[in-house]
Amino acid sequence: MGRAPCCDKATVKRGPWSPEEDATLKAYIEKHGTGGNWIALPHKIGLKRCGKSCRLRWLNYLRPNIKHGGFSVEEDHIICSLYSSIGSRWSIIAAQLPGRTDNDIKNHWNTRLKKKLLGKPREPPQPRCLSVNQVSTEVANAMSLQTHPQTLSAPALERMQLRGCEDPFFYHHPLGDKLFEDQHTDTSTSTTPIDSSHRRLLQVKQEIQILLNQTVQENMDCSVPGCPPSDAGGLAESSFSDCNSLVAGLSDLHEIFHGKEPFLGLQEANQSTESDCFKEMYREKERDGMSLWSSMASSLHPDSVLQEYLLGYDL
DNA sequence: AAAGTACTCAACCGCGATTGT
DNA sequence: TACAATCGCGGTTGAGTACTT
Numbered sequence: 001m002g003r004a005p006c007c008d009k010a011t012v013k014r015g016p017w018s019p020e021e022d023a024t025l026k027a028y029i030e031k032h033g034t035g036g037n038w039i040a041l042p043h044k045i046g047l048k049r050c051g052k053s054c055r056l057r058w059l060n061y062l063r064p065n066i067k068h069g070g071f072s073v074e075e076d077h078i079i080c081s082l083y084s085s086i087g088s089r090w091s092i093i094a095a096q097l098p099g100r101t102d103n104d105i106k107n108h109w110n111t112r113l114k115k116k117l118l119g120k121p122r123e124p125p126q127p128r129c130l131s132v133n134q135v136s137t138e139v140a141n142a143m144s145l146q147t148h149p150q151t152l153s154a155p156a157l158e159r160m161q162l163r164g165c166e167d168p169f170f171y172h173h174p175l176g177d178k179l180f181e182d183q184h185t186d187t188s189t190s191t192t193p194i195d196s197s198h199r200r201l202l203q204v205k206q207e208i209q210i211l212l213n214q215t216v217q218e219n220m221d222c223s224v225p226g227c228p229p230s231d232a233g234g235l236a237e238s239s240f241s242d243c244n245s246l247v248a249g250l251s252d253l254h255e256i257f258h259g260k261e262p263f264l265g266l267q268e269a270n271q272s273t274e275s276d277c278f279k280e281m282y283r284e285k286e287r288d289g290m291s292l293w294s295s296m297a298s299s300l301h302p303d304s305v306l307q308e309y310l311l312g313y314d315l
Numbered sequence: 316a317a318a319g320t321a322c323t324c325a326a327c328c329g330c331g332a333t334t335g336t
Numbered sequence: 337t338a339c340a341a342t343c344g345c346g347g348t349t350g351a352g353t354a355c356t357t
Contacts, residue, residue, distance in 0.1 A: 014326080014327075015326075016326075016351085017325090036342095037342075038343075039341075039343090050327090051342085052328090052342090053327080055344085056326070056327085057325090057326085059344095060325075061325080089346090090346065091344075103324085103325075103326090103346095104324085106346075107324050107325085108324095110323095111323055111324075
């Protein structure tokens with residue numbers, strides 16, 4: 001049994017939008033708004049389109065102030081830096097680039113930036129987690145795994161290549177120079193694109209840092225001894241929903257810094273959740289006092305990200 | 316000029332999260 | 337509280353175009 005489709009594919013038109021369809025959708029939304037129901041919208045205006053398709057068309061193409069193509073050096077810089085920090089959270093990255101859509105940024109990354117930075121097509125992705133049956137084998141090969149980065153997931157590898165191990169913002173990294181070397185020749189003035197890019201990056205970094213620090217602190221406060229355990233074992237559920245979205249990236253970084261130890265495999269063997277993984281990682285932090293975690297705490301600032309995201313989608 | 320290949324990007328798909336009843 | 341409808345996201349696809357041989 002698969003999931004029920006959101007619309008009847010037999011009666012719904014698919015494929016590229018015609019100018020007439022665009023005009024109909026745009027005129028209606030500009031006059032009446034979306035009405036808070038994309039599924040009903042195409043029926044109201046007589047479009048034989050799926051509601052999701054209407055939403056996508058509006059958000060990615062028809063809404064005002066959309067920019068297409070022609071990514072600036074500064075934008076490339078921000079995309080690469082945020083990707084190296086938070087991975088493929090395209091909507092979050094898009095929130096930092098007014099007028100850009102997540103789809104545009106995703107396409108731009110996949111077709112241009114990734115190739116430019118990494119210089120070759122990505123390898124097929126490796127499984128994120130080990131199966132129960134694989135665990136003992138993986139334990140036996142732990143040392144080998146830790147010394148062979150090709151066993152990491154492809155996104156983790158990409159980000160490892162992008163990221164300096166000590167400096168989470170890669171513009172201090174040679175790879176950053178590689179990306180921008182062709183535009184980086186004019187250093188005679190103080191208002192080069194690189195300078196403004198650096199300023200913007202620092203601003204974004206600060207914004208992101210503050211809230212994740214708050215989120216991390218909030219969770220740490222509830223995971224220390226003496227704090228009454230929540231149903232999930234100590235972490236506040238409300239803020240944890242925010243943190244869950246970070247876990248994939250954190251796991252990637254765990255791979256980067258620790259290799260594929262039994263950590264992930266045992267997580268699956270014990271039917272643990274990603275939240276459990278995260279909690280375990282916090283325990284590691286407490287044990288090791290590793291600077292890694294403070295640097296990772298500079299990765300996200302959900303509130304400011306949300307603000308900019310909402311502004312970007314202002315109707 | 317034709318055929319083959321690579322690239323781009325709009326659109327689709329499916330899933331988890333959220334909201335409404 | 338349970339369920340269904342809808343939203344929003346990231347991954348993927350494929351048609352059209354550009355480039356190469």
